[in-house]
Amino acid sequence: MHSIALDAPTKTSFDHSLMPPCQAACPLHMEIGEYVDLIAQGRIMEALQVIRAGNPFPAICGHVCSHPCEESCRRAQVDSPVSIRALKRFAIEFGGDRMIRLEAETTRSDKVAVVGSGPAGLAAAYYLRKMGYPVTIFEAHSEVGGMLRVGIPEYRLPREVLDVEVQRLTQMGVEIRTNTRVVSLDLLFELDYRAVFITVGAHQSLRIGIEGEDSPGVVDGATFLREVNLGLKPPIGAAVAVVGGGNVAIDAARTALRLGASEVTVLYRRNREQMPADPTEVEQALEEGVQFEFLASPTQIARKRGQLQVTCMRYELGEPDASGRPRPVPIDGSEFNLRFDTLISAIGQAPRVPEDFRLRIGRGSTIQVDPVTLLTNRRGVFAGGDAVTGPATVVQALAFGRQAALRIAEYLEHRYPLPPKETVQRVNGDLSATTVEVIRKAHRLDPKLLVPEERIRDFRPVELIYDWESAIDEARRCLRCGMGAEVLFQDQCATCLNCLRICPYHVPYVDDSGTIQIPADQCQACGICVAECPANAIVLRKPRDRRHIDEELDHIFRSAPQSPVEPLIVGFGCQYGLFGTGTLGGLWRRAQAGIWIVPVLCIATVEPEHIMRAFEMGAEGVFVAGCGEQCARENTAFWLSQRVAKVRKALLQLGLEPQRLQSFNLGASEEDPVTTLDRFTQQIGGLRLALALQQEVKS
Amino acid sequence: MIVAEQKPLEEIARLIAPYKKVLILGCGTCMTVCGAGGEREVSFLHSALRVGQVRSSDSGHEFREYTVKRQCDAEFMDPIADRVREVDAILSLGCGIGVQVAAERFPDTPVLPGVNTSFMGAVSELGVWDERCAACGDCRLAETAGICPITRCTKGILNGPCAGTKKGKCEANMDIDCAWVLIYERLERLGQLEKMRRYYPPRNFRTIPRPRRIVTIAETELGEANG
Numbered sequence: 069m070h071s072i073a074l075d076a077p078t079k080t081s082f083d084h085s086l087m088p089p090c091q092a093a094c095p096l097h098m099e100i101g102e103y104v105d106l107i108a109q110g111r112i113m114e115a116l117q118v119i120r121a122g123n124p125f126p127a128i129c130g131h132v133c134s135h136p137c138e139e140s141c142r143r144a145q146v147d148s149p150v151s152i153r154a155l156k157r158f159a160i161e162f163g164g165d166r167m168i169r170l171e172a173e174t175t176r177s178d179k180v181a182v183v184g185s186g187p188a189g190l191a192a193a194y195y196l197r198k199m200g201y202p203v204t205i206f207e208a209h210s211e212v213g214g215m216l217r218v219g220i221p222e223y224r225l226p227r228e229v230l231d232v233e234v235q236r237l238t239q240m241g242v243e244i245r246t247n248t249r250v251v252s253l254d255l256l257f258e259l260d261y262r263a264v265f266i267t268v269g270a271h272q273s274l275r276i277g278i279e280g281e282d283s284p285g286v287v288d289g290a291t292f293l294r295e296v297n298l299g300l301k302p303p304i305g306a307a308v309a310v311v312g313g314g315n316v317a318i319d320a321a322r323t324a325l326r327l328g329a330s331e332v333t334v335l336y337r338r339n340r341e342q343m344p345a346d347p348t349e350v351e352q353a354l355e356e357g358v359q360f361e362f363l364a365s366p367t368q369i370a371r372k373r374g375q376l377q378v379t380c381m382r383y384e385l386g387e388p389d390a391s392g393r394p395r396p397v398p399i400d401g402s403e404f405n406l407r408f409d410t411l412i413s414a415i416g417q418a419p420r421v422p423e424d425f426r427l428r429i430g431r432g433s434t435i436q437v438d439p440v441t442l443l444t445n446r447r448g449v450f451a452g453g454d455a456v457t458g459p460a461t462v463v464q465a466l467a468f469g470r471q472a473a474l475r476i477a478e479y480l481e482h483r484y485p486l487p488p489k490e491t492v493q494r495v496n497g498d499l500s501a502t503t504v505e506v507i508r509k510a511h512r513l514d515p516k517l518l519v520p521e522e523r524i525r526d527f528r529p530v531e532l533i534y535d536w537e538s539a540i541d542e543a544r545r546c547l548r549c550g551m552g553a554e555v556l557f558q559d560q561c562a563t564c565l566n567c568l569r570i571c572p573y574h575v576p577y578v579d580d581s582g583t584i585q586i587p588a589d590q591c592q593a594c595g596i597c598v599a600e601c602p603a604n605a606i607v608l609r610k611p612r613d614r615r616h617i618d619e620e621l622d623h624i625f626r627s628a629p630q631s632p633v634e635p636l637i638v639g640f641g642c643q644y645g646l647f648g649t650g651t652l653g654g655l656w657r658r659a660q661a662g663i664w665i666v667p668v669l670c671i672a673t674v675e676p677e678h679i680m681r682a683f684e685m686g687a688e689g690v691f692v693a694g695c696g697e698q699c700a701r702e703n704t705a706f707w708l709s710q711r712v713a714k715v716r717k718a719l720l721q722l723g724l725e726p727q728r729l730q731s732f733n734l735g736a737s738e739e740d741p742v743t744t745l746d747r748f749t750q751q752i753g754g755l756r757l758a759l760a761l762q763q764e765v766k767s
Numbered sequence: 768m769i770v771a772e773q774k775p776l777e778e779i780a781r782l783i784a785p786y787k788k789v790l791i792l793g794c795g796t797c798m799t800v801c802g803a804g805g806e807r808e809v810s811f812l813h814s815a816l817r818v819g820q821v822r823s824s825d826s827g828h829e830f831r832e833y834t835v836k837r838q839c840d841a842e843f844m845d846p847i848a849d850r851v852r853e854v855d856a857i858l859s860l861g862c863g864i865g866v867q868v869a870a871e872r873f874p875d876t877p878v879l880p881g882v883n884t885s886f887m888g889a890v891s892e893l894g895v896w897d898e899r900c901a902a903c904g905d906c907r908l909a910e911t912a913g914i915c916p917i918t919r920c921t922k923g924i925l926n927g928p929c930a931g932t933k934k935g936k937c938e939a940n941m942d943i944d945c946a947w948v949l950i951y952e953r954l955e956r957l958g959q960l961e962k963m964r965r966y967y968p969p970r971n972f973r974t975i976p977r978p979r980r981i982v983t984i985a986e987t988e989l990g991e992a993n994g
Contacts, residue, residue: 130912176943312860391787508950540830559836560795560806562795562796562799563800563892564799564802566893569890569893570893583865601807602800602805602806602807602808603800603805603806603834604797604805604806605793605805647990666973675807675809676807677810678816680811680814680818681814683814683818684814684817684818684821686821718776718811718815718818719818721776721777722776722815722818722819722822723819723820723822723823724818
């Protein structure tokens with residue numbers, strides 16, 4: 069299911085990039101490579117813009133997204149995947165997401181009703197409203213958010229995050245009716261709604277189907293979490309069992325700990341490796357003291373002396389079943405008894421759709437819809453979210469909601485449904501062993517967590533936010549899949565093989581027909597070959613600089629005032645990492661006036677022509693400042709030194725002092741970069757004075 | 768491939784001094800590959816000459832840039848005829864052949880060489896070029912294990928090595944491998960050492976009539992080939 073972002077920023081710039089695996093894996097197809105790169109440059113607010121363009125409720129995803137992007141991140145082939153979700157959360161917290169206000173005008177008259185206020189419903193409302201439709205959300209509970217509110221515990225998704233998003237929807241003019249259970253769709257149509265989107269979720273817990281399941285003290289996961297999340301404090305006693313291995317089971321177990329249970333045991337009939345729950349959540353549950361009884365499942369529950377006696381059976385793993393996981397096979401005579409105060413069954417959930425809706429129901433009690441139009445068997449009635457897919461993830465629901473909004477708009481505008489075709493080619497294939505070998509290893513930096521003892525005291529968020537430095541370091545680990553170099557002008561290529569010889573990652577090769585190929589799935593987008601191609605035939609598939617270096621130079625020479633005192637100095641400065649925003653930013657503010665910085669995304673993209681051009685336009689001194697050891701790519705400093713040597717040779721032949729051009733790797737030296745630059749400025753000032761004296765003497 | 772290196776900027780500046788409008792003309796083949804005169808070099812030279820102008824207050828020049836696929840074929844230069852009419856001189860970054868073809872193609876415009884055409888050679892390692900062929904017109908590589916003594920021996924002798932071979936190097940330049948040692952080693956490897964024992968009579972280079980010409984079109988009449 070692929071949808072176009074309704075509000076994607078228009079791109080006039082050149083873009084031949086391929087869709088990286090993270091973006092392809094994201095149900096919303098968010099431009100992950102783009103915002104991670106912006107974070108790596110410290111451009112957090114712009115990163116947030118990109119995030120908001122592709123996701124209606126990014127703050128929610130920042131906390132609870134199941135991050136399929138990270139599962140497909142190719143950095144895992146080098147060391148470990150980029151921590152994309154946590155980076156998104158960082159951008160949201162530091163980019164000022166809370167301050168963003170959204171507005172929408174009503175430009176259309178057809179009213180749309182959304183039944184259910186879970187992520188799918190909220191997303192559909194968001195996009196429909198953006199398209200100008202009057203939208204009303206009907207919510208049976210007293211609080212908006214569906215599973216986001218009643219299913220996900222507060223320690224994973226703070227309620228204020230949800231409240232902010234809901235508030236924004238209200239600002240946009242979405243009407244929200246809580247405590248309103250829709251009992252008949254006919255009534256909605258009588259109230260003049262022209263289309264209805266059913267997203268009632270999957271709140272009905274499945275029954276284990278064993279004796280004693282209805283005993284007092286046995287509760288289902290969905291109900292338990294709902295009660296807690298709506299502010300009740302159900303009495304659960306000291307010893308709690310949770311049956312199941314999914315996210316709801318883990319949520320229930322960790323919630324039980326926070327309600328004061330001293331001993332919480334998860335009973336799961338397979339092994340830890342087969343648990344559908346997020347491994348990080350399982351890890352955190354273990355840290356907090358949740359115990360796991362694997363390969364065990366209850367067969368009978370009996371109420372005895374105020375407690376539950378739970379008879380369990382041991383299992384062993386057999387042949388894989390339809391889900392691909394090994395089938396648990398009960399071991400005869402392995403019964404054993406455990407005693408608990410409360411047993412929470414969380415073995416799965418299904419939708420429960422009111423019969424009066426007269427919708428066709430399929431497998432697993434889900435609503436049947438046309439996969440393209442998302443229409444149900446009733447005219448004008450669409451359905452989506454867990455109610456259609458069965459229990460799924462937040463991001464899937466958001467994508468479904470967006471899809472539904474587009475299909476509903478088409479229906480209301482009497483347009484033929486045209487699901488967008490995927491036009492962007494994807495990055496396929498693994499990194500080759502030779503490429504992996506050269507890529508600098510940098511292990512994933514996860515955001516810090518509260519210590520377990522702190523966590524279980526209450527429902528405060530478990531995960532802390534990255535600090536500025538960690539976030540930028542983490543973002544710099546991105547391999548920029550699909551953004552690499554390409555021989556754009558094959559007719560211009562002289563097949564000199566420079567690119568093949570200089571690539572630190574051994575990516576380019578000559579194919580059977582004698583043509584240079586730079587496989588997009590291997591290129592690390594360092595840009596060295598782009599700057600070293602003698603025919604100017606190679607470009608990066610997607611230029612990342614804000615402005616082309618030439619444009620930036622033009623801008624400088626238009627704006628730089630002609631000063632009789634201060635020499636004009638142009639510095640090409642790497643924009644990545646703290647170096648760009650921090651060190652370098654402070655450096656050119658603090659150093660003497662007359663210094664103009666050309667921001668570059670890696671010094672590997674600074675060509676000899678650029679440096680010469682700075683001199684040509686009147687710069688008296690030029691420096692190139694790289695981030696040195698921090699550089700995430702190989703050989704960038706070496707190639708810069710080659711180009712500096714070339715320009716210096718030319719300067720000398722032109723009768724200019726070669727020391728007018730300097731390159732600094734500021735990270736590498738012990739000296740304070742400001743001191744280094746000050747000295748350089750003084751040197752250039754001295755040269756200027758000497759020249760003036762010479763001319764004086766001549767005249 | 769033909770290998771060249773760019774002339775020093777001072778010399779280029781002197782060459783273009785009499786001309787106001789100069790077209791810097793790159794070559795997209797050998798000169799691009801050897802880094803002496805491809806599109807990138809054209810724009811670098813352009814900037815460098817402008818820097819020179821500013822510094823020497825000789826600001827009378829105007830430059831244009833263009834790079835053709837290959838300067839040694841006049842047809843590639845047809846599309847730039849209009850541009851050439853607008854300039855006073857062409858500064859060609861083609862090899863000596865390119866400069867001459869350009870001069871023939873544009874008989875009314877001075878064509879100045881921007882590079883020194885050096886030799887026919889190959890890359891030994893990134894950024895290092897070595898001469899490999901002297902274009903003697905009488906190839907003997909079959910006898911010398913694919914290593915040309917005419918080019919790679921300082922003396923160009925056909926019956927080597929001479930007494931100046933020192934530990935595999937040449938006495939004239941200890942950085943250079945002795946071509947005849949290389950030939951010996953490769954013949955040994957190929958099991959053809961008997962070729963070392965043969966005597967090769969000296970060649971008479973004076974018999975090469977310059978300029979040489981090769982004609983591949985036979986002089987035929989219609990129907991003649993049918994016998």
